[in-house]
Amino acid sequence: MLTHEQNELLTRVGPGTPMGTLLRQYWLPIAAESELDDRAVKPVRLLGENLVLYKDLGGHIGLIDRHCPHRRADMSFGFVEDCGLRCNYHGWLFDADGRTVEQPYEDVALGNAQVRDKVRTKAYPVRATGGLLWAFLGTGEPPILPQYEAFSWPNGFKQIIISEVPCNWAQCQENSIDPVHFEWMHSNWSIRLKGQRGPYAPRHVKIDFEEFEHGFLYKRIREDTDEKHDLWTVGRVTLWPIGVFLGDHFEWRVPIDDENTLSIAWSFQRVPLESEPYVQERIPYWYGPTRDADGEWISSHVMNQDFVAWIGQGTIADRTKEHLGRSDLGVGLMRRQLFADVKAVAEGRDPKGVLRTPPEGGVIHLPISHYDRYTRGLPRAELLAHPVLGRHLRGYPYQAGQPREVQEALWAAMGVTPEEMAQPSARQAPQAA
Ligand code: FES
Ligand SMILES: [Fe+2]
Numbered sequence: 191m192l193t194h195e196q197n198e199l200l201t202r203v204g205p206g207t208p209m210g211t212l213l214r215q216y217w218l219p220i221a222a223e224s225e226l227d228d229r230a231v232k233p234v235r236l237l238g239e240n241l242v243l244y245k246d247l248g249g250h251i252g253l254i255d256r257h258c259p260h261r262r263a264d265m266s267f268g269f270v271e272d273c274g275l276r277c278n279y280h281g282w283l284f285d286a287d288g289r290t291v292e293q294p295y296e297d298v299a300l301g302n303a304q305v306r307d308k309v310r311t312k313a314y315p316v317r318a319t320g321g322l323l324w325a326f327l328g329t330g331e332p333p334i335l336p337q338y339e340a341f342s343w344p345n346g347f348k349q350i351i352i353s354e355v356p357c358n359w360a361q362c363q364e365n366s367i368d369p370v371h372f373e374w375m376h377s378n379w380s381i382r383l384k385g386q387r388g389p390y391a392p393r394h395v396k397i398d399f400e401e402f403e404h405g406f407l408y409k410r411i412r413e414d415t416d417e418k419h420d421l422w423t424v425g426r427v428t429l430w431p432i433g434v435f436l437g438d439h440f441e442w443r444v445p446i447d448d449e450n451t452l453s454i455a456w457s458f459q460r461v462p463l464e465s466e467p468y469v470q471e472r473i474p475y476w477y478g479p480t481r482d483a484d485g486e487w488i489s490s491h492v493m494n495q496d497f498v499a500w501i502g503q504g505t506i507a508d509r510t511k512e513h514l515g516r517s518d519l520g521v522g523l524m525r526r527q528l529f530a531d532v533k534a535v536a537e538g539r540d541p542k543g544v545l546r547t548p549p550e551g552g553v554i555h556l557p558i559s560h561y562d563r564y565t566r567g568l569p570r571a572e573l574l575a576h577p578v579l580g581r582h583l584r585g586y587p588y589q590a591g592q593p594r595e596v597q598e599a600l601w602a603a604m605g606v607t608p609e610e611m612a613q614p615s616a617r618q619a620p621q622a623a
Contacts, residue, residue: 192509192525199532200525201358201506203445204238208532213237214328215535215544216431217335219442219454220316221323222350222475226251231275233266237327238447243316246270252286253325255312259290288313320456321348321473334545336404338440339553340458343564345468347603349596350475351455351589355443355497358506359432359451360528362443365496366434367520369397369410369426372622375495383489398422399520401527404543405430407557408520410622420559421622427556428520430543431528436623437558439588441493449505453478455493455589459582460563462570465605474596478589492623493589570605578621584611 192200203210220234226245233256234243240256242265252275258265263279270276274285276292283292288310296305315326320341326332355362365371377391392413400407409425411417427435433442438459444452455478461468480497481487487501488494514521531541540546549555558564563579574580583604586592601611 191512191514194510197509200528201360202448203359204448208536210237212532212535212541213431213445215541217317217324217326217333218432218444219322220325220444222352222473223318223321223323224472224475230270231266231268235446236325237445242266242275243323244270244275246272246274248272250286251316251323253314253316254284254288258282259309259311284311286313321350322456334548336545337553339555340564342553343458345461345466345567346458346564347461347600348470348473349457350473351457351478352475353453353478353480354446355451355453355480355500356449356505357451357501357503358448359443359445361503361507362451362500363432364521364524365500367399367406367408367428367524369408370394370517371499375499376492379495397517399523404554404556406520406523424557424559426623428524435556437560438564453493458564459600460567461603462573462605463567464570465603466567468603470603474599476591476593476596479591488590491588491590574606574610
């Protein structure tokens with residue numbers, strides 16, 4: 191349970207708020223890189239700020255104020271030039287650093303840069319890695335952009351899935367350190383959704399949490415596993431401060447504002463040996479729906495089930511009314527760390543997970559189970575018959591709504607035919623996250 195004041199501290203992320211200031215210390219994923227090939231200018235809302243993301247004709251990527259500093263026109267209707275984004279109202283042109291590069295009438299009438307130099311628009315740096323665009327909304331020197339090892343794995347088909355979830359970011363991220371929910375929200379609820387009464391999934395008998403440089407590890411022993419199982423020896427990664435890493439995919443919960451969260455998932459599937467070498471020219475992205483045609487929340491896939499939980503907690507979960515149990519040790523750890531980080535930032539120190547020196551070898555190695563699955567290809571026949579990887583070829587396992595063209599691109603990369611994919615795969619319960 192938190193006090194009302196603590197809940198406000200945890201959840202409010204707008205400019206000037208302590209948690210907003212903390213989250214502005216990190217590079218945050220905000221879009222797929224390939225989105226800007228389809229649409230040069232995209233309105234975005236991040237941490238309560240209205241912005242536009244664009245790629246100009248010279249390939250520079252900018253993230254600037256949604257409103258023109260001249261007379262506040264909407265820059266999402268602007269058009270890109272060789273260098274910068276031009277407002278469609280009176281033609282003022284801004285570059286990715288926020289400089290006013292042109293003021294067409296003033297430049298003629300006044301013939302000097304006097305006015306122009308006085309006007310800047312808000313601008314934040316953007317970098318690309320892993321097929322994602324990352325923004326730094328803080329002040330001062332940005333930290334080092336995290337390069338996760340998985341981003342550099344060769345011979346994989348990657349895709350990015352984006353959804354807007356109408357609730358506060360913190361309840362989404364608390365789900366990233368909550369091992370027991372998997373048993374109920376995913377395994378058992380899925381059984382009930384199929385109309386069956388059981389048998390239910392093996393129960394959790396022991397959980398533990400461990401801090402490390404880039405977050406926390408959550409570990410579990412279930413009735414069907416022991417201390418030698420990777421669920422205990424390795425665990426799963428709560429990625430600081432807004433993510434989770436599960437080997438074949440990352441998920442981030444990026445605050446849009448206090449009441450909405452951008453879910454961004456990054457997924458990797460290894461091609462079979464026969465398809466090597468495979469180079470993916472462009473990482474596809476798609477927007478995952480949260481509601482079905484009847485307006486009901488979708489509950490068929492793991493992440494959609496998570497969305498249902500988060501949204502169900504209320505737009506901003508009221509933690510003054512909760513009763514934490516033994517399964518919530520990780521949730522407590524997360525909150526304490528966030529509050530300690532808020533304090534660190536207020537005192538001028540870096541919070542947890544901010545990188546100021548490059549990791550050894552240039553990439554961050556996160557703890558991972560089944561490393562071989564992602565880094566060493568299987569023969570095609572074995573991949574198709576694999577109880578987990580084979581099933582994942584037949585349909586995206588984590589979120590509903592994968593477009594047919596992305597599915598077909600995956601199959602082409604894997605060298606499999608739609609007819610083969612129509613065959614039933616070995617059945618397997620959802621993998622523990
Ligand atoms: S409002 Fe943008 S140029 Fe006038
Ligand atoms: Fe979940």
